Amino acid sequence: MRRVHLVHFYSAPGGIEVLSSRLVGSFSGHSFRVFVIRPRAEDQLDVYEGTDIPVTCGSGSNSVALFRLWKYARSYRNDVFHLFNLGPYFLLALKLAGARRIIYSIRGTRYWTNNFQQIVRRLLWRLALSRNMKVIANSEYSRQVFLEKVSRRPEIDVVYNPVGSVRFAPATHERKPGMMKIVYAGRLAPGKNLISWIETAAAIHTTLDNTLFEIYGSGPLEQQLHDKITCLSAGSYIFLKGYRSDIENVFREADLTLFLSEYESFGNVVVESILCGTPVIASGIPSMQEIFRDYPLFLLSTEEDIAEQVIARLRDYEALLSAAGNACRDFRKRFSEEAYIKKLNAIYTSFND
Template sequence: MKIRFYLNFKEDFRNSMNNYGKDHIKNLKKNYKNLQVSFFKPKVPKYLFFLPYLWRMRVARYFFYSLQIKNLPKVDIAHVVDHQYAHIVRKINAKKKVITVHDLQPIILQKYFNKNPLLFKHSLRHLNLFNKIITISKNSRSDLLKYTNTKHKKIHVLYQPSQNEFNNKNYNKKYILKYINKIKSIKILTFASAEYKNFDTSIKILDKLNKKFPNTYILNFGKIHKKIDNKSKHKIIELPFMNRKNQNNIYRSADFLLFPSHFEGYGLPCVEAINSNLPVISSNIPSIKEIMGEAGNYCKPLDVNCFVKKITKLITNKKFFLKKMKQLKKRKKIFDEKKYYKNLLKIYKI
């Protein structure tokens, strides 16, 4: 069976989408020697660089991607890894066409961003031209059925597993000391890559926690895109880009993952936390509750006092903490990598 993955432009800066594709390519090549797995990564033509970034990428996405793939040889399975490129479907040369839909954030949050995502909607209108559609959660499937005319029978839900690096229990316990040289501190992981990650609430939670537990710190994956001007700013540490091995070192050395997002299509950091045996305190939005199940600790996204109480209980109540750790271990079975790829191949073959 010949399988080709269609990746994003490098200039899209949608690393999570390309990582999704690269992980699939790597795992299928490694574990299924009978498959011929390849990929196509589009390139922005050099003569477009005179255009402003926004217009350059629009022309590249909606004209040149289709142009670059139209003469590729035929394969058995074509898998588009990002739903924003559903519009290339007519130019794909394959017996069966598959696409993964991660989330419908631009549509669901269009009032929040005050933007009407017309081009995004244009792409989604092509979904029914694919043979199979994969969504990364039941919540994403529900959104897809609510906001588009996609046929229910085409949709398959597959929970994306975290990578093997997050299963490694033999981690470097000293690695985290590069960023926080206080062994007896309480270390809370966060993500603040976008407004909907709700980092303002994380800062308020940190302020209140430090009144009870003065050695509490936030370690944030990635750059914080806002100025922090409060008394706890010296206890917020920006972690640089790092490989998955070192991410696992951080996950396993931390105490909690704080994830108060207003919106998530899936919440892969929560799956990584499950695999790393890291307790998660998150917002009570449907997508995260679907991932975490009874192993989660939930609050309304803006309820600072609730988050503080949940974290305090995990710190002070050993019996409750051990109960949550047991639930995390049980939850891990849902995100089994071998089972995932077995089900993926079933979708390809149906």
């Protein structure tokens, strides 16, 4: 049985972290261990808690975390290492430790914030990447950004995030008329545009007072979001609900998922919502355009007022619901767990001994 080491930056609930912890038992012929760069904070949720998967932690210090990862990889250098969206420093640490079977998953689109970082990190990427590494991306968009910004050297396969499982399915009961529930689910973190989400919710509620809004997730912006809701005197119709492990039930009970993220390499939650039969309205960023390529009704224009666009579509809710039904059938095949497991299994077993 071949051993595979999953390397995450955090073990807090995020799209790929939740999926990885849930799917590891579906891979035949492999056993799994996990290395997490940042140890869990005292009040932080851990997706691997309660599982029988061994977890090793790095450190809050980058230099210490790099050394611990190098030492860990040195001990298991003949195993398979699968890194999820870590920077070139950690990839280089594995390479220097002698790890020979490395899979690097591109799951982001932002690699630097200034010219100095660009120069340094591009050089480190060139040192860290090698021809015998396998590089995969979770969307055509994240693949293209990596090739344009970071390196054109590696051959990159696209392996879409697995979402289409029996867990995500439409509710068996009909939707009840009355209050319309609009939700967000995901990390409460920068880049998710959640202040704008709250402002948009308040603007929608001013016109459509039969609406209420719920935000599900945990993250560093929680207090800031709470303060914003208080500032807008919106506490009677906008609620912070915390993290829910049964997010499928959140989607089934909702009438709409509103997703206004500024950047995403993919976007699990919008697919999960559709698979539960719940329509989505999302910002028209490239990854959302890729997901909803055949369903433009779900995409917002950047040239028009967001709240007005959402209100107009809610007034023709049956059209949204019908489009969600069509997309649900399409997505169940396009983003299936079976396809993901089959493709990743083949990659895990493709390394020559």
